[in-house]
Amino acid sequence: MTTDKAGRVHSRGDAQAHVAAAHAGKGQSPLLRITLYSLRHPWRAAAAIGATIIASVLQLLIPRLLGRAVDQAQNILSIGAQEAEQALFWSAVTLLVVSVARGFFTLCQNYFSESVGHHVGYELRLAFYDKVQRLPYAYHDRVHTGDLITMGLLDLDGVRMFFATGLVRVVLLSVLIGVGAYMLLTTDLLLGFLALSFVPFVAWRSSVAQLTLRKTWLMLQDKLSALTRVMEENLGGIRVVRAFSGQKFELGKFDHASKEALELSHQRVLIRVRNTSAMTFSFFAAMGLVLWAGGNKVIAGEMSVGTLASFLTFMTILQMPVRQLGLMVNSFARASTCGNRLFAFIDEPLTIEDKPGVPDLKVSEGVLRFEDVQFTYPGALYPTLDGITFEARAGQTIGIVGAPGSGKSTLAHLIPRFYDLTGGRITIDGQDVSQVSLHSLRRAVAVxxxxxxxxxxxxxNNIAYGDPWSKESRIERAAESAQLHNYILGLPLQYGTVVGERGVSLSGGQRQRLSIARSLVLKPAVMVFDDSTAAIDAGTEHRIRSAIRRYAKDRVTLVISHRLSSLLHADIILFLEDGKIVERGSHEELLAMGGRYRALYDLQTRPDNDVHFGSAAE
Amino acid sequence: MSAIEQEDEDRETARFPGQRPPRASVGSHRIEEEVFGKAYDPRTVRRIWAFVRPYRRKIYLSVAAVLVFTATQLAIPLIIGRAIDSGMTQGGNTTNLLWAMGAFALAVLLNYGASYMQETQVGQVAEHVLFDMRRAMFAQLQRVSLSFMDKTEVGRLMSRLQGDVNSMQEFLETSVISVGDMVLLIGIIVVLLSLDFRLGLLTLSTMPVLFVVRIFWLPRAKRAFWAAHETNSITAGAMAEGINGVRTVQNLDRQKVNFDLFDDKAYSNLQTQLTGSRYAQVMVPIVDSLTGIAMAIVVVVGGSLVLNGGLEIGVIVAFLFYIQRFFDPIRSLTMQYSIMQRAMTSGRRITEVLDVPASITDKPDAITLTREMDGSVEFRDVVFGYSDDRPVLKNVSFTVKPGETVALVGPTGSGKTSAMSLVHRFYEVQSGAVLVGGHDVRDVTQESLGEQVAMVLQEPFLFTGTVFDNIRYNKASASLDDVIAACQAVGAHDFIMRLPGGYDSVLEQRGSNLSLGQRQLLSFARALVADAKILVLDEATANIDSYTERQIQKALVTLLKGRTGMVIAHRLATIRGADRIIVLQNGELIESGNHEELMPKGGLYAKLYNMNYASFDDIPDELVAKVNARAAST
Structure with a gap:
């Protein structure tokens, strides 16, 4: 969609259709699939291919016309002057017209084939972005973000450009070489062979060169990203470097990475130069042969000078496109590997999506129930959660505590269905979370x-992320509850201050308060704090808690924390160990029980008195 | 008021279908300024030349090669023309043809050699210069003061180390070629005019037309290309953000809004790309038409000259050959101008980095601090600030005896971290002195100071690489056994052994596969392996789970054994365990003594301690302020 200056949007409305089209053709080989996908723009594609054929035929006419003109000029003395001049004049006019037309059709060829590429790129980008947003946590846990970004940029480019650099070039080269060869060979068999003799050699060299260059390019990218990492980590960790006087050591690391990249770059220069020089040489050698053999034929009276000249110009015209044969081969290779990766991603099955025809979640009383919930991560041998059963009513706060790895965060992620259970069920007001629409579920549950x-x-915008239609009043209220409002007022542009990677950086505690405000804006029915106050001091945390308690009466609150002071006020506390609830009860009950909770409490409230440092310890 | 009405009241509604939400955006992008600067700046060129100078022989060689190469290109059509005119008629002279063939072969061989020579030399020199520049900048950044690094974004520096350096490389590679283009252009003009002055002049008259067209076309096309480039980065940025933030996006159910906003960006990119394409392609028919005109002129005028006996047929053939190559140099020469503009800007940016002064350097007669020094630390009337008018430390004096552990305590902004940085001479004091082992830190070499003073920072920083390399870091003499011993001492050995590759496990993305507590333990092990006499440590403030926390406390005891310790302490356990506590407030030392001595005094320390928080950082700023106010009033 495009937005005009008034902020109005012109609906194109076919974005979703593009996404759907990208999913068609599952199981086809990547090249076929790209071709069919590109042909979704039949007019542009037809224009590009038509223009390519016309432009190459016109291109081939030029040497002929030139040859004829040369002959006319040479024969000018033998024919009558007037007649000859007239013939030359018409030759010139034809040449001019053909040149202009060739220019025009070349423009069409390039523009329309690029246009197909840009459209394909636009549509695939949408499909890619859509897929990124839909794939579940389990997928994103498995795949590196850097790899996804590379796929969305480089692989997509490889696919997008295939039409222009691969398919159109096939047409161009077939016409130029095919028709050209026919014209040359029918004119003079020997000279034709000689004139075309450089073609197979150049085609071979340029294909080998391009494929080698591509391979070494990928290697070079690896080396360069290693170099980038050395520099980036050095600059980011400059204090550590200085603290350990590691400057020389770092320069050593840099030189090592740099040297490897430099050597590879040199190697690439050599590969390129060797091949281009050899290709130029073979071309000129062929030209020399044509000149020699043709010259002898002219002398023997078997050929006119014009025909010889037309052979020579033919060769100059064929030279560039034939060299590009390597690029074409490369384009096929690239499109095939890039397409494989990209389409595999687009075809990746969505393990978490709306089941057909599921209703929206309707929250009435606000009762969250875990019924014998079991969960095992894909590929894991043991369940992370096992036999989890509890119930929480609106207004209640459930505390969850346990050692790292006991499954606390996993439990939180199951409620909004970031992962699907492997056993049991989770319900909100009696509705199984896997049987309602994801959209309504995630609106109701904020983690x-x-x-x-x-x-x-x-x-x-950050606070209103979940509901960008929120008015200022709502945003400010959320920020106030999260104890962030006063801090924001102290910033230069207040709520308009840009934060994040390229803006003001926030401390860990401020970030956590911001994400609390983010969830408060949504007014969820279930709110889960997943260790989200770890970097907030106890006093501020206390104030946040009392501020949001005012709104908490219609809401189930789950608090996951390793800081017991955060859990004191919970109605029920669940103690998790190895994925099972081993103790449950209120703070007082658990203390009285004298079990694991008690031990943890003692650990946190009475720090070691035996810690002692330095000389006095000896 | 019902809940539903409340809901409507604080939300805005769309005024027309398809309207984007008022408070939403995807992606962020730093708009780089478009470069329309000077194409030649003598000062920058001089600085760049310093990098090229070591390779100047190769440059001269390749310029010579370019000249030979261009000459052969000019010669080949001439030879063909001569071959035709010197006897290529029916029953003509084969000997002349043989001579021509000899000349042709010579030209082709020279062409081959020259092009090989030129391209390898230029390519390699450009690569070398690129790497040298980058190294010089990187080396300079190792020397510059931390105050410079503090206020400079890493991303900005990286773009200089990469983008700017790359545009210099492009400039070097193309500039030798453009020397060739220039010569080729002049050569063609000279050859055409000398072959036949009238015909040459007529044919050349099409050249200025192209110049004029390109002068009008270039600025517009550049803007269009720039816009295409910009929208492309914007779209890529939005995509990267969508990938990095995907969990939050799903968590807050923003997929739909984001998809529409991304569509906006991608679509506007499509539009600018198409515009860019149009600008790029419009030159094709113009050049082709001009070529057509030139050919027509040669045919008509040349033909009539032949008729008058003023021209030979071979000359016409040569002309037609030259016309095919006619417009190439003009095209690349006008492009070279933009490349030069970009290179000058990049060159300026590169020299800016190279010119950042290294404010902290070793004195020429600096001594080497050895292990034999006693390991004491002394602050003598230290005044320090990041700017002259705002002192962070005001006249601070204290001594840490060899082997003693001192806890530095105080509210945020009291100057603890600055005091710690001074021990390592990260910054220079404004007055007074910091002494390590009895020597002023300004009198010893920075390298030896670093060997004797180990530091553990609050945020553990790990490098991509194996666990072993991270712990050993700069200490090449440390063996695997040393590293294992250190890890066992700090209690990191067990979890390291549980990693898939043990000590050879590669830590991805700065150890993001480890928990904060584990990273902390590794940074302890690193300090232990460094085996310095003095340890300066900034305790982590972030809440670590109680189990790891306990492990860290134990490790701390091991780490400080037999060393002088300065600890910025946040945890009561650490503070109480110290031999001495130094309380800082607003850059002044207000109390000093051990726990038992300070408690009865009833000062800031006692008050903070009595609040019964598990850590001093848990105490809200307001309470600290209140305590201070009370302290001030009494």
Missing amino acids: VQQDSFLFTTTIE
Whole structure:
């Protein structure tokens, strides 16, 4: 969609259709699939191919016309002057017209084939982006973000450009070489062979060169990213470097990475130069042969000078396109590997999506139930959660505590269905979370995560991330409850201050408060704090808690924390160990029980008195 | 008021279908300034030349090769023309043809050699210069003061180390070629005019037309290309953000809004790309038409000259050959101008980095601090600030005896971290002195100071690489056994052994596959392996789970054994375990003594301690302020 200056949007409305089209053709070989996908723009594609054929035929006419003109000029003395001049004049006019037409059709060829590529790129980008957003946590846990970004940029480019650099070039080269060879060979068999003799050699060399260059390019990228990493980590960790006087050591690391990259770059220069020089040489050698053999034929009276000249110009015209044969081969190779990766991604099955025809979640009483919930991560041998059963009513707070790896965060991620259970069920007001629409479920359940992503935009937009239609009043109320409002007012542009990677950087505690505000804006029925106050001091945490308690009466609150002071006020506390609930009860009950909770409590409230440092210890 | 009405009241509604939400955006992008600067700046060129100078022989060689190469290109059509005119008629002279063939072969061989020579030399020199520049910048950044690094974004520096250096490389590679283009252009003009002055002049008259067209076309096309480039980065940025933040996006159910906003960006990119394409392609028919005109002129005028006996047929053939190559040099020469503009800007940016002064350097007679020094630390009337008018430390004096552990305590902004940085001479004091082992830190070499003073920072920083390399870091003499011993001492050995490759496990992305507590333990092990006499440590403030926390406390005891310790302490356990506590407030030392001595005094320390928080950082700023106010009033 495009937005005009008034902020109005012109609907194109076919974005979703593009996404759907990208999913068609599952199981086809990547090249076929790209071709068919490109042909979704039949007019542009037809224009590109038609123009390519016309332009190459016109291109081939030029040497003929030139040859004829040369002959006319040479024979000018033998024929009558007037007549000859007239013939030359018409030759010139034809040459001019053909040249202009060739220019025009070359423009069409290039423009329309690029246009197909840009459209394909646009549509695949949408499909890619859509897929990224839909794939579940389990997929994103498995795949590196860097690999996804590379796929969305480089692989997509490889696919997008296939039409222009691969398919259209096939047409261009077939016409030029095919028709050209026919014209040359029918004119003079020997000279034709000689004139075309450089073609197979150049085609071979340029294909080998391009494929080698591509391979070494990928290697070079690896080396360069290693170099980038050395520099980036050095600059980011400059204090560590200085603290350990590691400057020389770092320069050593840099030189090592740099040297490897430099050697590979040199190698690539050599590969390129060797091949281009050899190709130029073979071309000129062929030209020399044509000149020699043709010259002898002219002398023997078997050929006119014009025909010889037309052979020579033919060769100059064929030279560039034939050299590009390597690029074409490369384009096929690239499109095939890139297409494989990209389409595999687009075809990746969505393990978590709306089941057909599921209703929206309707929250009435606000009762969250875990019924014998079991969960095992894909590929894991043991369940992370096993036999989890509890019930929480609106207004209640459930505390969850346990050692790292006991399954606390996993439990939080199951409620909004970031993962699907492997056993049991979770219900909200009696509705199984897997049997309602994801959209309605995630609106109703807010998980405040340990480290929520900070988007590079204004604080206001960040807080309103879940509901960008929120008015200022609502945003400010959420920020106030999260104890962030006063801090924001102290910033230069207040709520309009840009934060994140390219803006003001927030401390860990401020970020956590911002993500609490983010969830509060949504007014969820179930709110889960997943260790989301770890970096907030106890006093501020206390104030946040009392501020949101005012709104908490219609809401189930789950608090996951290793800091017991955060859990004191919970109605029920669940103690998790190895994925099972081993103790449950209120704070007082658990203390009285004298079990694991008690031990943890003692550990946290009475720090070691036996710690002692330095000389006095001896 | 019902809940539903409340809901409507604080939400805005769309005024027309398809309207984008008022408070939403995807992606962020730093708009780089478009470069329309000077194409030649003598000062920058001089600086760049310093990098090229070591390779100047190769440059001269390749310029010579370019000249030979261009000459052969000019010669080949001439030879063909001569071959035709010197006897290529029916029953003509084969000997002349043989001579021509000899000349042709010579030209082709020279062409081959020259092009090989030129391209390898230029390519390699450009690569060398690129790497040298980058190294010089990188080496300079190792020397510059930390105050410079503090206020400079890593991303900005990286773009200089990469983008700017790359545009210099492009400039070097193309500039030798453009020397060739220039010569080729002049050569063609000279050859055409000398072959036949009238015909040459007529044919050349099409050249200025192209110049004029390109002068009008270039600025517009550049803007269009720039816009295409910009929208492309914007779209890529939005995509990267969508990938990095995907968990939060799903968590907050923003997929639909984001998809529409991304569509906006991608679509506007499509539009600018198409515009860019149009600008790029419009030159094709113009050049082709001009070529057509030139050919027509040669045919008509040349033909009539032949009729008058003023021209030989071979000359016409030569002309037609030259016309095919006619417009190439003009095209690349006008492009070279933009490349030069870009290179000058990049060159300026590169020299800016190279010119950042290294404010902290070793004195020429600096001594080497050895292990034999006693390991004491002394602050003598230290005044320090990041700017002259705002002192962070005001006249601070204290001594840490060899082997003693001192806890530095105080509210945020009291100057603890600055004091710690001074021990390692990260910054220079404004007045007074910091002494390590009895020597002023300004009198010893920085390298030896670093060997005797180990530091553990609050945020553990790990490098991509194996666990072993991270712990050993700069200490090449440390063996695997040393590293294992250190890890066992700090209690990191067990979890390291549980990693898939043990000590050879590669830590991806700065150890993001480890928990904060584990990273902390590794940074302890690193300090232990460094085996310095003095340890300066900034305790982590972030809440670590109680189990790891306990492990860290134990490790701390091991780490400080037999060393002088300065600890910025946040945890009561650490503070109480110290031999001495130094309380800082607003850059001044207000109390000093051990726990038992300070408690009865009833000062800031006692008050903070009595609040019964598990850590001093848990105490809200307001309470600290209140305590201070009370302290001030009494």
